[in-house]
Amino acid sequence: MAARFEGKRGLVLGVANKRSIAWAIAQRLAAEGAELAFTFQGERIERSVRDLAATVDSPLVTSCDVRSDEELERVFGEVAERFDGGLDLLVHSVAYAAAEDLEGRFVDTPRERFWLAVDVSAYSLVAAARAAEPLFEARGGGSIVTMTYLGGERAVPHYNVMGVAKATLDASVRYLAWDLGEQNVRVNAVSAGPVRTLAARSIAGFPTMEAIVEERAPLHRHISADDVGAAAAFLLSDEAANVTGTTFYVDSGFHSMGM
Template sequence: MINLQGRHALVFGVASEQSIAWAIAKRLHAAGARISLGYQQRFKSRILQLVKSNEIPVPFYERCDVTSPEETEAFFAKIETPIDIVVHSIAYSHPDSFAKPISGVNLEEFSTTLAASAYSLIPVVRAAAPKMSRGGSIMTMTYLGGQRVVSNYKLMGIAKAALEHSVRELAADIGPKNIRVNAISAGPIKTIAASQIAGFDDMMRVYESVAPMRRSVTQDDVADLAVFLGSDLSRNITGQTIFVDAGYSVLAMAELQR
């Protein structure tokens, strides 16, 4: 059992009980970490419900839209230090831009998607790193669509590619401060964000029938890796994109059915 007693984990990206970030917060808490949440104002009522449910204690929760420099600054001015673990589990694309063919994407759609889904890791790291005086671990969430063309992932795939390289650059940048930065590449999981992807249910069905493990991935599978990445067991792992995907990413072509 990994022990995170005395560690302080800051988690961004809880929007509902289904959020990957919520599963990570619960697992980090179970390992002993104290949890702080940064949430987007549009999900405030859901956050209040979750916090009041007392499933896990959340002593600090504040709004923080990571694309707003003012909100990010105000958030980090209030948060207790030191921080040991940061989870960036954030992505956004306007529903109309999500499924557009890439050749039809305009600058505004491109900028909005990449600002929220890729760039936002940079201000979070910039604000958090000075408060990670004991060193620590930062992680973000990505998807195979950042490395290969996946049906209906389109613009978000470009954002994930930018996010994964930002992880490598940031790891090189702040490694000397003893802070690690990694990306978790999860297989498809039904959440609010995933519901924006057209044909998501079909995607899940195909996934379960062809992935080497012949099953899909759960929030808890991802959360278990997050606990490992938040712990000293992963002390020399940085700049990586690590797959939790039942092996799907090793396939070039699914097994042919006779």
């Protein structure tokens, strides 16, 4: 089988370390020929992202805080410069909520931290898609994948404001798919079951979420970041040429259960 991403260029937002879902996706894309640029947030993780990016011969690693339109503009400018004005793939695997809002009661979430979670975890997809639009256009189309979770559709204890942010993200996927479809840009989400990553560690009760999946999911087992990588790679590839505006569940079937 021909490598699905030969000649394709992508930007990956959201690698923090080797456990990051974004890294699992990036490895899949790179293994099948994609040339990838990476962003990192904050000096604390810069080294780890640069080291990982070097293993896939990345031509561009740059900092980006998705809360800033100026930073996004600079990043997409750098990407355009490095990739001859074009981009084929965009991986959005970014989320944040204050740790204190991922325990206790959702009703107690203060206004500014509610908007912070929605800003970083959902609006960033809209801003990145807008910044990517001219680069996709230069290539005659493109494909975007973001990461979501069932907590945006159902109330999951402790997921709280992040669930509200994911609901916003899920709806944004559908509206972006509609807007950008005309330019042959596809927008999809992967809804993953629990995976032990840096972000997951800040969710109180994460072990309980895992235990419930094991007990109730049809497959009674956990997923891996690589399972998500495989699904995201499919959605990003030309094999999914007519798939857009959708959510693809990689959760051992947990979402299909009523109890």
